Amino acid sequence: MTVRVRFAPSPTGMFHVGGARSALQNWIYAKQQGGVFVLRIEDTDAARNKPEWTEGILSALDWIGISRGSYEGPYFQSANAGEHRAAATRLYESGRAYYCDCTREDVQARTGSQYQGYDGYHRDLGLGPGPGHALRFRTPDEGSTVVVDLIRGEPTFENKLIEDFVIARGDGSPVFLLANVVDDMTMGITHVIRAEEHLPNTPKQQLLWDALGVKPPVWAHVPVVVNEKRQKLSKRRDKVALEAYRDEGYLAGAMRNYLMLLGWAPSGDREIVEWSVIEDEFRLEEVNPSPAFFDEKKLRAFNGEYIRALPVSEFIDACQPWLTGTGTIAPPPWQPEEYDADAFAAVAPLAQTRLAVLSEIVPNVDFLFLASPLIDEAAWTKTMKDGSADLLDAAIAAFEALQSWDAESLKSTLEAVGAERGLKLGKTQAPVRVAVTGRTVGLPLFESLEVLGRERTLTRMRAARLRLV
Template sequence: MSTSSSIRVRFAPSPTGMFHVGGARSALFNWAMAAQSGGTLVLRIEDTDASRNSPEWTEGIIRALAWLGMDGGQYEGPYFQSANADKHAAAAATLREQGRAYYCDCAREDVTARTGDQHRGYDGHCRDRGLGPGPGRALRFRTPDEGQTVVVDLLRGKPTFENAALEDFVIARADGSVTFLLANAVDDMSQGITHVVRGEEHLSNAPKQQLLWEALGGAAPVWAHVPVIVNEKRQKLSKRRDKVALEDYRAEGYLAEAMRNYLMLLGWAPSDDREILPWDVMVAEFRIEDVNTSPAFFDVKKLRAINGDYIRMLPVEKFVAECLPFLEAAPFEVDMAVFNELAPLAQTRVALLSEIVPMVDFAFLPEPDFDEQSWTKAMKEPAADILAAAEDAYRDAPWNAEELKNRLEAVGAERGLKLGKTQAPVRVAVTGRTVGLPLFESLEILGRERTLERMAAARAKLTS
């Protein structure tokens, strides 16, 4: 790949739904190329299909890209394809005037009746009929009868397409609106796009678009068709079947830095098997030619692990700030002074920011929200005896985590129990769960009075 500053790449999503993680991955690959070369990433919203587009989806795309951090000198836009309608229509007219396009009034069923095959492409029936514009007449591009179209692809070499096998495809519908193929080519040319990096599902369109570029007097871009993203069953990620919306992951508590890092690993790997890298290092190392052409597995467990690593790398003040939206949505009032004490403990435990509320709720609820399975597991004999002994041991204890641990260890030792077995009923009595923050630090923050009250209440519940 050239590293000339003249490189201009584009990300051109259609606003027809929530922003797909596959689209985000393509945007990041483009952004990395632009940042690395000193070039430009153009954001172009392909909004010409009014029946499917929504301003809500457009705003979602722009917000999602901003969340991922796309801005700065390499970023241009957003532009809207609908603003170029006059250019698209002019290009269609030029192609017809040059004899590179013709009008066709064939319906799909007409083609099937002539060919006997409903899956066969258009048979060129109207090529030489000399039809003019009129109701029900679409404009088709006249593909060459002979020769080949070679697509130079940075990942796939030089896929070669026989021109004779390419049908005369529609570039303008009967209502005059142009199709994706022509609009894309016109916009890429007018915006000076030099490299087109997109999903491999578009590879079959590349020879058609390249022919359009050439017919309109432009030099074809350099292509790079990146691999599809698949789920654990190796099926292509689907909006109907899989969680694919970037907004959903953000709402669940994934950090932008972690999501950006993970998406860059879908098809590409930095040297030395490293997985967690700062963005500037990724930009320096990324080479689109090194992207693997095999399908990339979207591993949610791995994404979650990487997110946990990023959470633990945050300064605690930043962690608190990232938790605020989740705390503000909690069904109880959070004392931020208390949360600031709990935050360093919670930061080592959560993999998603959304896990923060159930992790710390015990400190803010009037009484624990008992998990039934945790209660059943921990509150077996001799739970009541352990709680009674712990109450006695804690009444006059210096209230710090180390002493609280030592005293509970002594309670267990008197009964021939290890600390893990001894602390289980205490943890559930105080927090409502068997798993959570470090117990003794949590008790220190909760305070003597509330700790003893909760142990007494749990013991009463056991013996009633």
């Protein structure tokens, strides 16, 4: 039997990091088993679906390494509507489903509770199909449904506690539960690896598989992903869009690595490992069923490690979208003609050691490409105090007299200026840094001044000095 897994997102918004984790787990499992990864777009929610969301799913999968052409699909659930309706008809004709025209208010009036589930009123009344008649599955009165789960063991659900659930609406359209089952049957899915939030629906789906005469798939419900308050990650409350992390400058390798650690870990005391190690060592049955904490601070640390591990040439290439404003990245504060690739290449090794995300490259190097620096007024106020004017005057004069404009000469010269005033280098260079870069922190100062050049450096220092008059 060929293993066939599926990833079935809905195109109703940005691509959730939890969905990305499920996609990766399905992808690796299929690869390990010599099987097939199927992409199915569950697009039956016409009011919320948008073509751009579908493209977003495909692009996000591309980014994390599940490239187009390497999987089967994408299929679209809406294209299988005929099979959904045919399955509903078979269930009705076989007596496994019946029609019901009860409203929620009807059930509440009979049971005396708004919290009571459906009471089976129409089970034996023989109501036929018609406008407003929903089709309900006839859940067995006795026994239990055992879900054999690779991660959670054998959760058991008493059938008497499962209400006769709706499988087709009053207009005849099948609901998600039935459509999902029929699609998996049609596509020959053998293993369903999905989020824990779907577990409550699984006994209902397994009953549908049984009623339609097909062996259910192997189930594996991976743990829910939670925030620092141990609440399920929410699009309304949390930063969950994979595209947002991509556009902020997280590397795909770092994101892949981190997502796979949500509920699982490689052997040994390791977390940052080669993708080939993850592909080799990942085991579904070793996934921890407990909720998995998505720690953005830890992800940032991961990403910083991945950035520092890049060859410098790859780091330079990776920064280009932020330096040139390409794709979905906002344009930088300088004009395209102001960008100097050679200047960036000169400071790239210095910048590479300081970034947690690639978007941080812009405030680190903007002073190189702008006609004048963007002054952080808080930094100016904090730094330009009594004595700063005298210090800048002396530094300007000393720099003007330099024969060699290199980092070491600049450093020793400014050290001497500070020593004459009883200042350590840190105090001496602070006004110069703010005057030249606009900030109190950034790349190593003297290497930056070397790349910026004599004339631009002195022009900025003189402008700062005039502002202190």
